[in-house]
Amino acid sequence: MEPAQLKTAVMNIVNTSRILVQFMLNQDLKNQVRRRRLWQCGNESNEDIDTEYSQTAGPSTLEIMLLMGQVIAVEHRFWAQETSTDWWDRIVLQVWDDSQWRRKVCMRKGTFMELCDLLSPALKRQNTKMRAALTVEKQVAIALWKLATPDSYRSVGNQFGVSKSTVGAAVISVAKAITELLLPKVVTLGNVQVIVDGFAAMGFPNCGVVIDGTRISILALEHQGSQYINRKGYFSVALQALVDHKGHFTNINVGWPGRVHDARVFRNTTLFKWLQQGIYFPDQKITVGDVEMPIVILGDPAYPLMLWLMKPYTSSLDSSQELFNYRLSKCRMVVECAFGRLKGSWCTLLTRSDLSQTNIPIVIAVCCVLHNLCESKGETFMVRWEAEANHLATDYVQPDIRAVRRAHQEAVHIREALKTSFITGQATGVRVLFVSP
The missing domain is CATH 1.20.5 (Single alpha-helices involved in coiled-coils or other helix-helix interfaces)
Structure with missing residues (x-):
């Protein structure tokens, strides 16, 4: 039939x-x-x-x-609310210039279209009898708008002529597509020698990356809220990141409860195991005084002093220790600036996320991917974004954890040698390169 x-x-x-x-x-x-x-x-x-x-x-x-069988058939019709897409179709796509695109989705139209092409395999949808499917471009625009502004789901939906539930669905769909297709390619360690040279120009030799953690505020989670209250008293999850000399994220770990100490987060990551085993960086060493020094990462006092991790001196400091701390701090400013630009661009990280416990880490990771993408494309970070971010952040001050751990004796020797070389102005020796098989 x-x-x-x-x-x-x-x-x-x-x-x-x-x-x-x-x-x-x-x-x-x-x-x-x-x-x-x-x-x-x-x-x-x-x-x-x-x-x-x-x-x-x-x-x-x-x-x-x-x-008697003489039936008159009446066809039932599906009902769907009529919405207007004129603003998106006729204004945004056809009239907006690059400055307008940057103000609302933090990137130029060209970068936006490249992103849509990359995500198209995962986001393309078929029309149904009830309504036409959202285009890939519209899904991505809705998601970026929500991530880049503190606007509510309803407000974003009104802009694009969709319901607030559609906005939520678009954010999660785009976020999952980005983590699946782009995260492994975009958040990764680049050319190590270029990074080492970049930090050396800032005053610290044989540095591969800098590490730091920050807290992303969330709504209280049911039955386990106390685990997520950080030292400043608000609910949050931890974001730990490694950053290169240009402020690009090379490794991230997100999702630990905000109450957990940065050092504990670090020790429970795969990254820590890689660094312990010496497989994250090439086996590239330099001589500092009479001490061999591998490629190191730089951290704040919350992290343990290791052969491959340098952190500042604390307590009473002499002039040589202050100089060491200055050199280290100058490099560590890169990660703090990266966090500032991340939150300034993607303001959803400054508001209390109302996503599920499963989706919160995904969206935070997506913001890190978008940060790297915009940085690599030369997207301009607008000054007013920082002011807006500071205004939003006043209600959610980030914690300043200053815990000190016992240092490994060999790591102490490396730090002491670096301190001496900085104060005397001695050369750091000849670099010897060993590439692990």
Whole structure:
């Protein structure tokens, strides 16, 4: 049977069943009227009662025709709310210049279109009978708008002519597509020698990356809220990141409860194991004084002093220690600036995320991917974004954890040698390169 014929047959059955039910109800009502009138007027004839009922409750000609098989099929239609897409189709896509694109989605139109092309395999949808599917461009624009502004789901939906539930679905769909297709390619360690040379120009030799952590505020999670309250008293999750000399994220770890100390987060990552095993960086060493020094990462006092991790001196400092701390701090400013640009561009990180516990880490990771993408494309970070970010951040001050751990004795020797070389101005020795098999 053809689809059209099958549809007609189904509609006929439905309509016939409806009329049969109505006819049976009418017959029951007729019997009730007859019994009531007989009780009230014992001498009234059944004929009179039947005549009276037939004038009010009997089956109509149409009902009789339906019962005889002459069914009139009525096609039911799906209902969907009409929404306007003129603003997106005729204004944004055709009229907006690059400055307007940057203000609202933090990137120029060209970069936006490149991103859409990369995500198209995962986001392309088919039209349905109820409504036309959102285009890839519109899905990505909705997601970026929500991530880049503190606007509500309803406000973003009004802009694009969609419901707030559609906005939420678009954000998660785009976020999952980015983590699947772009995260492994964009957040990765680049050319190590270029990075080492970049930090050397800032005053610190044989440095591969800098490490730091920050807290992203969230709404309280059910049944486990106390685990997520950080030292400043608000609910959050931890974001730990390694950053190169240009402020690009090379490794991220996100999702630990905000109450957990940065050092504990670090020790429980795969990154820590790689660094311990010496497989994250090439086996490239330099001589500092009479000490060999591998490629190191730089951290704040929250992290442990290791052969491959240098951190500042604390307590009372002499002039040589202050110089060492200055050199280290100058390089560490890169990661702090990277966090500042990350949150300034993607303001959703400064508001209390209302996403599920599963989706919160995904969206934070996506913001890191978008940060790297915009940095690599030379997208301009607008000054007003920093001011807006500072305004939003006043309610959610980030924690300043200053814990000190026992240092490994060999790591102490390296730090002491670096301190001495900085104060005396000695050369750092000849670099010897060993590439691990």
